[in-house]
Amino acid sequence: MTDSDSSQLRHAAIEGARCVVVKVGTRVLTDPQGKLDRRRIESLAEGLCQIADTGRQTVMVSSGAVGAGMGKLNLDRRPTDLAKLQAVAAVGQADLIQAYEKALAGCGRHAAQVLLTRNDLRRRDGYLHVRNALASIHELGAVAIVNENDSVAVAELMTTFGDNDRLAAQVAGLLDQALLIILSDVDGLYDGPPDATGSRRIDLVKSLDEEILGLAQDHRSTLSKGGMSSKLSAAKLATAHGHSVIIGPGRDDAVLEKILRGDSIGTLFLPTQRTLRGRRRWISGSAxxxxxxxxxxxxxxxxxxxxxxxxxxxxxxxxxxxxxxxxxxxxxxxxxxxxxxxxxxxxxxxxxxxxxxxxxxxxxxxxxxxxxxxxxxxxxxxx
Missing domain, CATH: 2.30.130.10 (PUA domain)
Structure with a gap:
């Protein structure tokens, strides 16, 4: 496939998206000390507003509650005790949403906090309620900031970066004609360890087969590639729902602007030919x-x-x-x-x-x- 063909597919994926779900993880949102990077929030908010200004429904799935809590409480290290982690997340969640609200308000929009647990999407009625709430938030001109409810979500808290990749794919599954953007601490999917000489970023993935999944599994011990397996699993779920997925560099301040413009940035995953719709999508991804x-x-x-x-x-x-x-x-x-x-x-x-x-x-x-x-x-x- 030529660079021209790849570029056309990128533009088609972006132009065909009526909704954009952006997922950003803890590693992108925090500084080396593990505290919330407020400048990063501001650059992301600007990109979110650029997307929203095109008329697309815009949703952010954001980690960072623990990092925000650490900054608020002047903690130098991430707690290891579960109860304390829950408490730090509860303190930080308020600060995190305030940071998004302040940054979005500077661009003329508001943040709408949506805290979810897995149970919210497991039942069909809850699944539909969340979808309707997100639609209403869009109609009001606000940007939904979605997070797993860290104060009660044990599995998420006990890891540095948890299941928010899958949560983002499930949120995308609620929407029609969505583009899922997963912002990572690497530039995209590489054909080898990202920091190894000779490794190259893969621009386009047509099918998420075992060979592609193995690119993450084969190098799981490489620090800079941490979490790629989770991101590929999320991409596999989202593409089965008919959505294109881009895994891109979260530390590029203009990453969302570049993606919206159709630049060759990150890795684009195309949706499968046979996609799941309606109730079958819920059965597959959330129930x-x-x-x-x-x-x-x-x-x-x-x-x-x-x-x-x-x-x-x-x-x-x-x-x-x-x-x-x-x-x-x-x-x-x-x-x-x-x-x-x-x-x-x-x-x-x-x-x-x-x-x-x-x-x-x-x-x-x-x-x-x-x-x-x-x-x-x-x-x-x-x-």
């Missing part, structure tokens, strides 16, 4: 999995290769207790997850009809509202 259905080899092959619905005859075992309508994981005998979907029957009934042909369901249960246990229209193959 809480309440149980497992273990299937035989024939059912696994039918799901993977033919896109079939899951019938009772292919189910070998049921794990967990759940009601009808719950999201379940469908796994093979080796424990590999094949798909997720909405189960038409509660676990106690699936356990009674597993291994039986569909014509026998009514005789066993006294009713047969569905021929399939999980219908293909309510199922997503794992990405």
């Amino acid at each position: 809480e999995v309440e149980g497992q259905l273990i299937v035989d080899a024939g059912a696994a092959r039918a799901l993977r290769e033919n896109g079939r619905s899951l019938l009772a005859i292919g189910i070998h075992a049921v794990q967990g207790k759940f009601n009808a309508g719950a999201v379940v994981a469908i796994v093979d005998h080796d424990g590999n997850e094949i798909a997720r979907g909405l189960c038409n029957y509660p676990s106690k009934e699936v356990d009674r009809i597993k291994g039986k042909i569909s014509d026998m369901i009514a005789g066993i249960l006294g009713h047969r509202p569905y021929d399939s246990v999980v219908h293909r229209d309510n199922m997503t193959l794992r990405i």
